[in-house]
Amino acid sequence: NAGVTQTPKFQVLKTGQSMTLQCAQDMNHEYMSWYRQDPGMGLRLIHYSVGAGITDQGEVPNGYNVSRSTTEDFPLRLLSAAPSQTSVYFCASSYSGPTDEQYFGPGTRLTVT
Amino acid sequence: QKEVEQDPGPLSVPEGAIVSLNCTYSNSAFQYFMWYRQYSRKGPGLLMYTYSSGNKEDGRFTAQVDKSSKYISLFIRDSQPSDSATYLCAMSPAGNYGGSQGNLIFGKGTKLSVKP
Numbered sequence: 001n002a003g004v005t006q007t008p009k010f011q012v013l014k015t016g017q018s019m020t021l022q023c024a025q026d027m028n029h030e031y032m033s034w035y036r037q038d039p040g041m042g043l044r045l046i047h048y049s050v051g052a053g054i055t056d057q058g059e060v061p062n063g064y065n066v067s068r069s070t071t072e073d074f075p076l077r078l079l080s081a082a083p084s085q086t087s088v089y090f091c092a093s094s095y096s097g098p099t100d101e102q103y104f105g106p107g108t109r110l111t112v113t
Numbered sequence: 114q115k116e117v118e119q120d121p122g123p124l125s126v127p128e129g130a131i132v133s134l135n136c137t138y139s140n141s142a143f144q145y146f147m148w149y150r151q152y153s154r155k156g157p158g159l160l161m162y163t164y165s166s167g168n169k170e171d172g173r174f175t176a177q178v179d180k181s182s183k184y185i186s187l188f189i190r191d192s193q194p195s196d197s198a199t200y201l202c203a204m205s206p207a208g209n210y211g212g213s214q215g216n217l218i219f220g221k222g223t224k225l226s227v228k229p
Contacts, residue, residue, distance in 0.1 A: 004156075031209075033216075035219075040121065040221060041221065042117075042119075042201065042219045042220055042221040042222055043157070043201065043203075043219040044219070045216050045217070048216060056212075056213060057213075058213075058216060059216075090156050090157070092156070096209055097208065097209025097210065097215055098205060098208075098209065098215050098216045098217050099145040099147070099162075099205050099208045099209050099215060099217070100209060101159040101162070102157075102159065102217075103158075104156030104157050104158065105156055106155065106156055107154075107155075107156055
């Protein structure tokens, strides 16, 4: 049981490049979410999903897309990277919703130059 | 004013001290209150969960919710160096069935260091 896995662990992008952050869970959880964590800002919700085929925006969705074609996978796409997207990104999953225990992945540290 | 306020610290205490960590909030609709613990360069993990008001105790940890004052606290008794981490409060007004209103709002986190 691997829990929540994220790849890559580190990434450096140039402004304007696109990329996909991968997230997978093997706990058959319905709820999955993406957060970004910036110094002095805490965790902020980017997008979330309550099940396969269902996604919605969180607090800071601009510049990011998500899809949920399977229960296990919830990739986050950066469309055109900007320096303001330099952050640590965490994927999380929980059994059915946000107030169930959310299991977080190890994070992806992204730097946009 | 942000919905959830948390002093980022850092907070440094000697081993064995009682630690008090706090968050205040402005939305009186919050009902679900959580504390997540995050070790350096790791993802957060759930530490304590409280629904509505009252206290909850788990070993050396006690979570308190005072809805009349819009204030939640986490107490750590007999603190240990292994408690050194960032503590994030999180809260939700509507829970799992509230759609977007159920999503967690996190505080900024308080960085705690327990010195041996």
